Amino acid sequence: MSLLNLRDITKSYGEGAQRVDALRGVSMAVEAGEMVALVGPSGSGKSTLLAIIGGLLSPTSGAMLIGDRDVARFDARQRSQYRRDQAGFVFQASNLVPFLTARENLLLVGEFGGADRAALRKRADELLEELGLTDAAGQAGNRLSGGQRQRVAIARALMRDPLLILVDEPTASLDSKRGAHVVEALRDAVHGRHKACVMVTHDLEMAARADRILEIRDGLLQAHEPAMQPASPAPCIVDPCE
Amino acid sequence: MFAIREMSRRKLQFGLVTGVVILIAYLVLMVTGLGLGLNQLAGNALLAMDGDYFAYSERSNLSVIRSQLSEAQVKDLSSAPGVKAAAAVGYTAAAIEYQPGEVETGALLGIDPGSIAEPAVIEGRALTARDARALLVDRSWVNLTGTGIGDTLLVQVGLSAEPFEVVGVVDEGSFFFQPAMFMLRDSWRGVSYRAVDQETPYASVVLLQGDGLEGASGPNWEVVTKDTAFWNIEGVSAQQGTVDALRYMGLLIGAMVIGVFFYVITLQKIALLGVLKAIGASGLYLTVQGMLQVFLVSLTGTLIAVGLAVLTKATVLSADTVPIAFTTGAIVNSTVAVVVAGVLGAALSMRQIGAIDPIIAMQQQ
Ligand SMILES: Nc1ncnc2c1ncn2[C@@H]1O[C@H](COP(=O)(O)OP(=O)(O)OP(=O)(O)O)[C@@H](O)[C@H]1O
Ligand SMILES: [Mg+2]
Numbered sequence: 001m002s003l004l005n006l007r008d009i010t011k012s013y014g015e016g017a018q019r020v021d022a023l024r025g026v027s028m029a030v031e032a033g034e035m036v037a038l039v040g041p042s043g044s045g046k047s048t049l050l051a052i053i054g055g056l057l058s059p060t061s062g063a064m065l066i067g068d069r070d071v072a073r074f075d076a077r078q079r080s081q082y083r084r085d086q087a088g089f090v091f092q093a094s095n096l097v098p099f100l101t102a103r104e105n106l107l108l109v110g111e112f113g114g115a116d117r118a119a120l121r122k123r124a125d126e127l128l129e130e131l132g133l134t135d136a137a138g139q140a141g142n143r144l145s146g147g148q149r150q151r152v153a154i155a156r157a158l159m160r161d162p163l164l165i166l167v168d169e170p171t172a173s174l175d176s177k178r179g180a181h182v183v184e185a186l187r188d189a190v191h192g193r194h195k196a197c198v199m200v201t202h203d204l205e206m207a208a209r210a211d212r213i214l215e216i217r218d219g220l221l222q223a224h225e226p227a228m229q230p231a232s233p234a235p236c237i238v239d240p241c242e
Numbered sequence: 243m244f245a246i247r248e249m250s251r252r253k254l255q256f257g258l259v260t261g262v263v264i265l266i267a268y269l270v271l272m273v274t275g276l277g278l279g280l281n282q283l284a285g286n287a288l289l290a291m292d293g294d295y296f297a298y299s300e301r302s303n304l305s306v307i308r309s310q311l312s313e314a315q316v317k318d319l320s321s322a323p324g325v326k327a328a329a330a331v332g333y334t335a336a337a338i339e340y341q342p343g344e345v346e347t348g349a350l351l352g353i354d355p356g357s358i359a360e361p362a363v364i365e366g367r368a369l370t371a372r373d374a375r376a377l378l379v380d381r382s383w384v385n386l387t388g389t390g391i392g393d394t395l396l397v398q399v400g401l402s403a404e405p406f407e408v409v410g411v412v413d414e415g416s417f418f419f420q421p422a423m424f425m426l427r428d429s430w431r432g433v434s435y436r437a438v439d440q441e442t443p444y445a446s447v448v449l450l451q452g453d454g455l456e457g458a459s460g461p462n463w464e465v466v467t468k469d470t471a472f473w474n475i476e477g478v479s480a481q482q483g484t485v486d487a488l489r490y491m492g493l494l495i496g497a498m499v500i501g502v503f504f505y506v507i508t509l510q511k512i513a514l515l516g517v518l519k520a521i522g523a524s525g526l527y528l529t530v531q532g533m534l535q536v537f538l539v540s541l542t543g544t545l546i547a548v549g550l551a552v553l554t555k556a557t558v559l560s561a562d563t564v565p566i567a568f569t570t571g572a573i574v575n576s577t578v579a580v581v582v583a584g585v586l587g588a589a590l591s592m593r594q595i596g597a598i599d600p601i602i603a604m605q606q607q
Contacts (some may be wrong), residue, residue: 050604054520056520057601083520084523091520095513100251108518109522111244140251
């Protein structure tokens with residue numbers, strides 16, 4: 001069975017005449033070691049879907065399975081722990097803590113409990129090196145360049161060794177060269193560490209770097225493949241590194 | 243620790259609010275100290291007396307100035323049930339000329355040697371029954387006038403003045419804001435009423451030791467606790483009320499300043515806190531971090547203020563001109579009060595932190 005399984009997920013905002021059906025029955029699966037790009041027009045439900053997968057929103061109906069656990073049924077505390085331990089988020093704005101250094105931003109997730117702090121220190125150094133951030137490790141979050149910030153955000157998402165990496169428009173604030181660089185870094189991390197990754201983007205060039213592209217329109221996944229195929233559609237054949 | 247890192251990286255903001263807390267806590271402490279100091283001036287000598295109760299004449303309205311007890315009343319109440327020991331005490335305010343043309347007011351207290359009202363002498367000797375012209379003065383009098391043992395003071399009540407020789411120094415403090423002075427009760431009667439006969443009051447009040455005497459009364463006399471006696475000294479309650487009002491005002495301002503500061507800081511950080519929640523921080527963790535900051539800001543500010551207040555007392559106010567007094571209890575009490583005010587003031591922001599919806603992390607561009 002796939003690592004991540006969505007079964008007939010719906011999400012409605014508001015009530016009565018104000019009601020918006022943002023998702024109208026989405027089913028999908030993502031494997032470990034696979035990077036999926038989620039594309040679609042504005043307002044189609046991409047962010048809503050990503051928020052549900054990441055445990056930031058509860059679906060109106062449907063099941064969201066990680067292994068055999070249904071995240072849709074989690075209470076607030078379980079969702080918080082799920083976000084901490086199993087879902088690594090990279091947001092559109094990198095959202096680093098501005099007054100902490102790159103390294104401290106990584107170590108911060110160790111303060112949320114349930115982690116071996118010494119192991120996290122080692123891991124932070126590994127990730128900084130892996131993402132080419134060793135020289136920036138001591139820089140404050142607000143002194144880093146846009147590309148560095150996004151790479152720190154990727155490292156932060158990987159710190160607690162989650163099963164899933166969820167990414168929302170990671171390149172929106174970057175030019176295409178830097179954007180490509182960030183997505184490459186993400187893809188290497190996902191493949192190298194055997195994570196399941198869902199990346200929302202409206203940029204087909206970036207989407208093409210994923211293993212698979214899913215298109216969503218009006219709250220429904222489209223059966224056909226989008227116009228542009230991935231450059232390297234082969235699924236992950238990299239050895240799981242852990 | 244996130245809370246402490248943030249404080250150390252945003253020194254200006256947290257330094258400023260700590261500075262304001264220092265000022266407010268300093269104000270609260272000084273006002274508290276002033277209240278204590280004034281209370282000491284008002285009634286230390288009364289509080290220092292070795293008894294638990296005071297008896298007043300009935301129509302005195304618990305005023306030591308107006309209370310007048312006859313010999314019969316004193317005998318009557320001294321043998322009331324529950325009384326273990328009793329001592330008649332006379333009081334009169336007198337102008338004391340200690341050098342030609344130099345006059346200060348003293349609180350004349352008439353006592354009987356050997357009674358429970360007799361003060362402990364710290365220098366010189368105690369009064370004996372034959373010391374009709376001798377006087378014990380409080381050490382604040384010595385500090386104030388420079389006169390002491392061996393000096394002769396002119397005690398003036400009404401239009402006449404009588405010389406008394408200082409034979410000892412006591413440490414009883416003041417009464418009615420004047421240094422306490424002790425003489426024989428018989429001498430006090432003479433000084434206060436000139437002609438001493440059956441009609442002359444025998445004492446102003448009676449100091450009592452015993453059990454369960456509160457509320458005891460008899461023909462024209464009533465008994466209250468020492469505490470009640472103290473709070474009924476003219477001006478003490480009003481003065482304490484003023485001091486308390488200032489204190490509460492200070493604490494209220496402290497609560498508001500800390501509250502507004504953390505409200506603004508929280509508003510500034512709300513997006514960031516949403517992100518932290520989205521990446522796995524619990525509401526509890528974030529609230530604890532916030533509380534820790536509130537606690538550190540108010541505690542640090544107050545402790546610095548305590549240092550400043552004690553320093554002020556020891557240097558600028560070391561002369562006895564401003565009656566400021568600190569006790570450990572008062573300092574601890576004020577410190578706790580400011581910290582509690584800070585925590586209460588910031589409570590709203592703390593609730594807000596706990597309730598942040600992590601979805602806002604996705605809504606930022
Ligand atoms: N909190 C909300 N309350 C009400 N409606 C909402 C809310 N969030 C999203 N929607 C609606 O749900 C639909 C899907 O929104 P969503 O943000 O998921 O789209 P999107 O695909 O991420 O769009 P974009 O590319 O512009 O980010 C839209 O019609 C949107 O207006
Ligand atoms: Mg979106």
